Amino acid sequence: MCLLLGPLGVGKTMILKRLQVYSTKGSFDNLNDAPSTIATVGTNLTNVQLNKKNEVRVRELGGMMAPIWPNYFADCSIVLYVVDVSNLSQVSSACIQLLHVLSDPRLQTASILIILNKSDLPPPMSIQQIRSLLHLEDLAVSANQRIDVLEVSALTGQG
Template structure:
């Protein structure tokens, strides 16, 4: 199972909806393009969705609501990989997201699994630049302190940019397929 975490409003639910239908739109792992914006409401609790990745491979993705941050650690032990979503257009939330990310990566209950940090909402006009993200998050320092490697991707769940990279990453990095 893939675990999907991130602060409230980071775009996890829309990302999950897009990942669920993405394989039906494109099989080649490129950027996807969506015309309509499906309605979403903040997740209180969890959502479970099956995502098709690769050939005949299906992965269950469990989204845990941002409001449930204090109990995320209870879901870590069952994860085969982790997607952590950060809204790079909400500057007030970015610092809190960084603290939550550090908390998740340092959790004793987090097995040594692949982690993908998803910088979402890159299509927004007030988004942070890649250099601002690097400066604020200090990703190399985080990786060194936590003793774990992780990957990053910039996406727009709204437009579909980068979603093919997430699907490809999930296909390659699912432990216990």
């Protein structure tokens, strides 16, 4: 099971929609046609076909559900954690939530992908400053989990 987590409004649903398009078409064709989304209240669950042999079940949990995210950690082997890099006031709260996720004992063997979303918008800080604010290099070195970071724009399909 893969969990798609992050604060409210960071683009989790758009990322999930992009993964669904990839799953059905086998490619990221027509990236300029951004799928329409509405804010997730609760959870979205979908299977994403990575290739002919590999499929992963992705559960998106709405940002408002952060207090109960741990209820879904038991069967999780992958966490996609989304941060909106264009919203500086949200970056610090996203960091705190991320630390809670990383410290949960049930996720100590999970692979973590931190998605720095909305890189197409003019950021209030450089990506390097945001990486520093989130302490991403420190997390990657000190966490038990494997942590990777990806800069994307779910809207345009960049990254």
